[in-house]
Amino acid sequence: MKHVFIEDIKSGMILGEDLLNNFNVTVFNKHHVVKDEDIEKIKKLDLLMISIAEEKDLIDKSENNDEAEDSIIEAERQKYFDSFKDNYYDIINKYSSYASNLDSSSKDAIEKTANDLISALEKEKSFVEIIKLIRSEDFDVHRHCVNVSIISFIIGKLLKMSNREKRNLVLTGLFHDVGFTCSAKDILGRPVIGVEDEPKHPFHSCEKVKSVYSFENEVIFGILNHHERIDGSGFPRGVKGNDINIYSRILAVADEYDRMTTKSSKGENSPFSTLESLNKMSYGGGLDPKVVDVFTNMYTGNYLGHKVLLSDGRKGKIVYRNKYDKFRPMVKSGDEFIDLYSEYKLNIVDFI
Ligand SMILES: [Fe+2]
Numbered sequence: 585m586k587h588v589f590i591e592d593i594k595s596g597m598i599l600g601e602d603l604l605n606n607f608n609v610t611v612f613n614k615h616h617v618v619k620d621e622d623i624e625k626i627k628k629l630d631l632l633m634i635s636i637a638e639e640k641d642l643i644d645k646s647e648n649n650d651e652a653e654d655s656i657i658e659a660e661r662q663k664y665f666d667s668f669k670d671n672y673y674d675i676i677n678k679y680s681s682y683a684s685n686l687d688s689s690s691k692d693a694i695e696k697t698a699n700d701l702i703s704a705l706e707k708e709k710s711f712v713e714i715i716k717l718i719r720s721e722d723f724d725v726h727r728h729c730v731n732v733s734i735i736s737f738i739i740g741k742l743l744k745m746s747n748r749e750k751r752n753l754v755l756t757g758l759f760h761d762v763g764f765t766c767s768a769k770d771i772l773g774r775p776v777i778g779v780e781d782e783p784k785h786p787f788h789s790c791e792k793v794k795s796v797y798s799f800e801n802e803v804i805f806g807i808l809n810h811h812e813r814i815d816g817s818g819f820p821r822g823v824k825g826n827d828i829n830i831y832s833r834i835l836a837v838a839d840e841y842d843r844m845t846t847k848s849s850k851g852e853n854s855p856f857s858t859l860e861s862l863n864k865m866s867y868g869g870g871l872d873p874k875v876v877d878v879f880t881n882m883y884t885g886n887y888l889g890h891k892v893l894l895s896d897g898r899k900g901k902i903v904y905r906n907k908y909d910k911f912r913p914m915v916k917s918g919d920e921f922i923d924l925y926s927e928y929k930l931n932i933v934d935f936i
Contacts, residue, residue, distance in 0.1 A: 587633045587888060595620045600635030601888075604904055604914075604921075630907040632885040668714060671704040672730075680726040683762060686796045694797055698754050701733060711738050712886045715855070716935050720846045725764050728842055733757030735838035735879075736831075742878045743834075755799060756806035756831045757838065763788025783819050786811055806831025810839060815869035833872040837862060837879055840871070856932045859883055860911050884910040894922070895931040 585600045595618055603612040603626065611629065612622065615637060626634070675697060682693045708714055715738070718731045736757040740750040763785035790808050793799055809823060809832035816824035818836075844858040853861070859880045866876040887902045892915060894900065900917030912924035915932070924930055 598637040600637040731842045732838045739834045759793045760810045810835040813870040891936045892932045
């Protein structure tokens with residue numbers, strides 16, 4: 585099974601799922617072979633992507649065995665991010681070993697971390713899986729920096745930034761909070777972020793990185809302004825609008841997302857409620873709407889087929905993206921279709 589953007593649908597493709605209209609009426613059945621005349625009808629369903637069956641999906645499908653289909657999808661997903669997972673933990677370990685004590689001897693290690701992260705990410709296609717994987721159980725500033733770096737790279741790629749710009753984004757993410765390493769440490773030797781450090785840490789981060797590595801100016805300003813907000817409500821200087829470069833704007837979204845979805849953080853927010861919060865923060869003038877949009881669309885454009893847990897304990901699979909509210913899709917649980925757009929008291933609590 586693969587997911588294909590609606591504009592890439594071609595005659596001869598085989599549907600991997602039933603396609604429903606806004607009234608939950610099946611317009612095309614699963615395994616229907618798309619013909620030229622179907623393409624316009626499919627486009628009118630206002631979907632971003634649809635599932636397309638591949639040859640191996642059709643083997644032994646005569647009994648329409650949902651469980652077998654689910655395991656094929658799972659196996660494909662597993663394959664996508666298994667290699668990334670090993671690299672991810674290795675990168676965090678290596679980064680943690682030098683980030684607290686940055687000095688001029690860290691140059692090679694900085695280069696290596698950036699190169700390893702970029703090559704692991706360039707190979708990966710399933711960004712939703714990566715973002716699910718890097719969600720932290722516990723807040724740790726080193727893991728947070730690596731996570732923000734990864735999310736920023738993904739946003740940069742979605743914004744079609746150049747390789748140089750994506751590399752600078754990775755570096756900005758890796759070192760944006762390194763000023764916290766000047767702070768007290770916990771019993772595991774991890775930096776403890778104190779309230780008193782919060783307003784000053786972008787300055788500390790800049791001072792620290794400038795003394796050890798010749799970062800481009802846009803990286804330095806990216807680090808300095810990662811808590812600034814477009815409406816001037818941020819810190820440490822309260823700059824606003826175009827005075828905040830694209831690196832800081834991307835980092836602001838990545839930073840908020842990672843903090844809000846860390847499981848032990850204040851809100852223990854689900855990815856879905858966090859995406860909705862980011863959306864509201866962009867309407868309010870704090871976050872860059874274009875950056876938030878590209879990030880949330882990456883999620884909601886690829887969530888079809890993902891398994892989720894609902895707030896009433898039911899488990900299901902996302903089968904339909906609602907055109908009026910992309911954060912409230914339709915979920916199939918057993919034989920039941922649950923439309924979260926109308927079932928407004930129900931929420932997606934998590935991916936499973
Ligand atoms: Fe920060």
